[in-house]
Amino acid sequence: MxxxxxxxxxxxxxxxxxxxxxxxxxxxxxxxxxxxxxxxxxxxxxxxxxxxxxxxxxxxxxxxxxxxxxxxxxxxxxxxxxxxxxxxxxxxxAIWDNKKLLKELDGLSDKIYTGFKESGIFEDVLDESDNSPVVENNKGITYSMKFSTQNKKSFEKIKNYATEVLSLDE
Structure with a gap:
């Protein structure tokens, strides 16, 4: 080259x-x-x-x-x-490994460009504080989790994935 x-x-x-x-x-x-x-x-x-x-x-x-x-x-x-x-x-x-990402971002000066804004590091993350139990019912076993995003396209993508692929109820 x-x-x-x-x-x-x-x-x-x-x-x-x-x-x-x-x-x-x-x-x-x-x-x-x-x-x-x-x-x-x-x-x-x-x-x-x-x-x-x-x-x-x-x-x-x-x-x-x-x-x-x-x-x-x-x-x-x-x-x-x-x-x-x-x-x-x-x-x-590709997707981000959020734990590794935080390690990489940790200690970097706010003045150095990474493309990440502090408030947007986890634009789309599963809520780790969600301790919802697994529930057994007549439809089988369900597990509920919270998904938090400010990106409507990401929300729609996850919702569609969950509905179509995982056959979850909304």
Missing amino acids: KVQNVSIDSIKPYENNPRDNDGAVGGVVESIKQFGWQQPIVVDKDSVIIVGHTRYKAAKKLGYKEVPVVVASNLTDEQVKAYRLADNKSGEN
Whole structure:
């Protein structure tokens, strides 16, 4: 892999990028300010961005004239399309281990950027103080637990999962 610095004006965003990343640009700007540029943008043989649209937008916002780039000239058009999707999708398939996350956040200065707000560290968590008993009834065994979130999409996702997959009553 060869990383090269190129003019930011020589690379082009992918016009059909299905990821709306505008909300993430501010965080990437802050990350670049604090940690420098640590990950190149990947482009195809025509200098169209495969992965790194958010870094590209952050660099534009910061006024960068050049950015580090890797040209993935070894990929077919189909592989480029698939890589663009897979790179963005893979992060959605991971979950946080909240105990390990707290250990990592513990002791970090509030001034260093992590992407977490103190009030939002556990945006979606099971309430550990919930000591509801397991109840046996004519439908079988049920266990109730509390789920707390300020994110309506997360709530709907958990509710649908519980209803469809676990066959729980609402």
